[in-house]
Amino acid sequence: MRFSLISAVFLVGTAFAQAKLPAKAPCKQDGSMGICESGLCVQTSPEAAGSCK
Template sequence: MRFSLISTVFLIGTAFAQAKLPSKAPCKQDGSLGVCESGLCVQTPGDAQGSCE
């Protein structure tokens, strides 16, 4: 039982880790809000967050 619970948590965590943000979604250069599909997060130095391009 313990093994199946650990396996389930691991699989769900892996699925969330691979999720990519769509275009125009809010993002941060450090990736703390997720990673853009395009790999490009445009954030100016004065802004708290940018947007995926």
């Protein structure tokens, strides 16, 4: 029981601690390359990746 509680807290902590992408960094709207600091990834449909704004 303690192990599962400790591991759950660890996983939640690492999820919150992920570094966010700075402005003008390459990104994808689905978040697979990371999340932009501003929360806005501009990607047009023919492009493979967009950029953080």
